Amino acid sequence: MKLAVDGMGGDNAPQAAVEGALQALESFQDIEILLYGHAEKMKPYIKEHPRLTVIHCEEIVEGDDDPARAVRRKKDSSMTRMLEAVTDGTADACVSAGNTGALMAGGLFKVGRIDGVSRPALATTLPTLDGQGFLMLDLGANADAKPENLVQYAIMGDIYAKKVRGISTPRVGLLNIGTEDKKGNELTKASFELMKELPLQFEGNIEARELLNRVADVVVTDGFTGNMVLKTIEGTAGALFDMLKEAFTSSTKAKLGYVLAKDGLRTLKTKLDYSEYGGAALFGLKSPVIKAHGSSNARAIYNAIKQAKIMVEHDVCATIQHTITKQ
Amino acid sequence: MKLAVDGMGGDNAPQAAVEGALQALESFQDIEILLYGHAEKMKPYIKEHPRLTVIHCEEIVEGDDDPARAVRRKKDSSMTRMLEAVTDGTADACVSAGNTGALMAGGLFKVGRIDGVSRPALATTLPTLDGQGFLMLDLGANADAKPENLVQYAIMGDIYAKKVRGISTPRVGLLNIGTEDKKGNELTKASFELMKELPLQFEGNIEARELLNRVADVVVTDGFTGNMVLKTIEGTAGALFDMLKEAFTSSTKAKLGYVLAKDGLRTLKTKLDYSEYGGAALFGLKSPVIKAHGSSNARAIYNAIKQAKIMVEHDVCATIQHTITKQ
Numbered sequence: 001m002k003l004a005v006d007g008m009g010g011d012n013a014p015q016a017a018v019e020g021a022l023q024a025l026e027s028f029q030d031i032e033i034l035l036y037g038h039a040e041k042m043k044p045y046i047k048e049h050p051r052l053t054v055i056h057c058e059e060i061v062e063g064d065d066d067p068a069r070a071v072r073r074k075k076d077s078s079m080t081r082m083l084e085a086v087t088d089g090t091a092d093a094c095v096s097a098g099n100t101g102a103l104m105a106g107g108l109f110k111v112g113r114i115d116g117v118s119r120p121a122l123a124t125t126l127p128t129l130d131g132q133g134f135l136m137l138d139l140g141a142n143a144d145a146k147p148e149n150l151v152q153y154a155i156m157g158d159i160y161a162k163k164v165r166g167i168s169t170p171r172v173g174l175l176n177i178g179t180e181d182k183k184g185n186e187l188t189k190a191s192f193e194l195m196k197e198l199p200l201q202f203e204g205n206i207e208a209r210e211l212l213n214r215v216a217d218v219v220v221t222d223g224f225t226g227n228m229v230l231k232t233i234e235g236t237a238g239a240l241f242d243m244l245k246e247a248f249t250s251s252t253k254a255k256l257g258y259v260l261a262k263d264g265l266r267t268l269k270t271k272l273d274y275s276e277y278g279g280a281a282l283f284g285l286k287s288p289v290i291k292a293h294g295s296s297n298a299r300a301i302y303n304a305i306k307q308a309k310i311m312v313e314h315d316v317c318a319t320i321q322h323t324i325t326k327q
Numbered sequence: 328m329k330l331a332v333d334g335m336g337g338d339n340a341p342q343a344a345v346e347g348a349l350q351a352l353e354s355f356q357d358i359e360i361l362l363y364g365h366a367e368k369m370k371p372y373i374k375e376h377p378r379l380t381v382i383h384c385e386e387i388v389e390g391d392d393d394p395a396r397a398v399r400r401k402k403d404s405s406m407t408r409m410l411e412a413v414t415d416g417t418a419d420a421c422v423s424a425g426n427t428g429a430l431m432a433g434g435l436f437k438v439g440r441i442d443g444v445s446r447p448a449l450a451t452t453l454p455t456l457d458g459q460g461f462l463m464l465d466l467g468a469n470a471d472a473k474p475e476n477l478v479q480y481a482i483m484g485d486i487y488a489k490k491v492r493g494i495s496t497p498r499v500g501l502l503n504i505g506t507e508d509k510k511g512n513e514l515t516k517a518s519f520e521l522m523k524e525l526p527l528q529f530e531g532n533i534e535a536r537e538l539l540n541r542v543a544d545v546v547v548t549d550g551f552t553g554n555m556v557l558k559t560i561e562g563t564a565g566a567l568f569d570m571l572k573e574a575f576t577s578s579t580k581a582k583l584g585y586v587l588a589k590d591g592l593r594t595l596k597t598k599l600d601y602s603e604y605g606g607a608a609l610f611g612l613k614s615p616v617i618k619a620h621g622s623s624n625a626r627a628i629y630n631a632i633k634q635a636k637i638m639v640e641h642d643v644c645a646t647i648q649h650t651i652t653k654q
Contacts (some may be wrong), residue, residue: 129566140504142510144390177467177554183609185551207556209562224512227504227533232556236563239456244571248589257587264574264581286591 004082004091007037008060009098011295018045020301024048031309034091036078056154057081067101083110086287093288093308097296107289109281116324117147120284128214135161136219140227147190150220156283156320157218158200163314173206173216214230286327328639331418334364335405338571338622345372347628351445352376355533363405380650383622384408394428413614420615424623431468434609434616443651446476447611462488466469467554474517477547482543483610483647485527490641500533500573520615605634
């Protein structure tokens, strides 16, 4: 299988992207990588490898580029050419840690939607206390969603959880502001009625308070709410870690306490380490398009490539196509 | 001034409610408290006080009672009679830690909306890293909101921040999934356009990630999103504290580390202590109706009573009425 990687996307590019790609080539004997990016800039990090092809691109899509315009205008950018490789069949899937909006716009307009999917969704696996994680979608591909969209998100999430995460009967929950059946806003109330008819393990409404306790394997929500919740988790965790750091440096005694408790605290940090969970995938496109976190290190890129590989292997896109058509 | 207190509301009632009321009477010489509740059940905690009147009520609104029905049917409940005391002018404001939905329904149907306010909002002060806190509304009074509602929330929040929290020029932000002006869903995009015309310090869109850094003094959002974000903050903080506890008990060394760092960690917990921030207020009603947290201790009830007192003193409801009418 051939995987296209954007060598220039993300805060730590090109180093993290190149090193992540090389690590993936080491680990997986059945992949070839097409690495798109500025040859000169990537050169210091590249090692020759029989299954690595470097494709020079003159341009770079920057983090603050206007998404739609970036994909349209920067024709010789690593992101655009990586997407085109998927579109024309040169590659089976692609991975980028670059501009999220541009990758979504490019995925939609170049790779294209699966027939019958009205809106693609951005999905990622978030960590839980038990270390298993849960899949959440949509994280912001569409700020305004209809009940019919949420139904498709549930179907796509269910397929992914089965195929990629190996959960035989994923528990699918609807994110809501109460667990009772009639709770919520117009969108969640209508979605609830449709989702309970689906041929999957629907757990009903679940609350944000319980997310990290893995109350469901797949959590369905509209892109506005999903993005809001994701950023709230990040912000709260970040703020608490900052306060913790302050608490541990408030006195010599506290500093010594930190030294003693360090190993336990490190385990905590590892559990919450997003780089182990791969990237966010755009569900509903004809081929897998993976968005690695903007601050990805080589390990995170490696995991995003692994995720793309598994999606290709298990034919996730074809299964979504098939299931949506049957609906 | 006369304040009505629900002696039977909340997980720790009647003890916490009664003790909180007594503490408030000690601290504030200018208040009288009308304590509604089951006389027999409250008796063990009550001390006679010249400014305390106990009014026996036979019924109790339970946490799982249907909100609208509870207020309509349980006519001799402490919550209903407390609300009626405000309605008929016997009391100037009221405080309950009981069933949120019932208190909102009762507030709306008995105390009534201020003329011109189309939807009341539930508002509370949430903690920030700098210990100052910010006001957020709506936290769930209305799951579906229109841009016009958010505009009124902004006006009401601005008045409260000025009058009760003493901030001369509160920075008012619109909670959104990006900081750029054109970001968001249909609701936030339309609200942004209306809010920027308001005669207040509008900070534009703010992100959930930055909430705990006090990026604004007043944060405006619809009730679905507000409730979702509140529960996400609670859930994330709770999960991290659980993990922290685990980390600190993972080895003898870690346990010793905890003992040494304890003081610093306690400061952290105090900063995040909701009981210091008072309760949630229903904005847009003719008189102050304060909802204390369901798990309130006496300290939290005391602070909720203090909040009611300040709202009465500063004539917050009349100012809202006046400002909304001018709009």
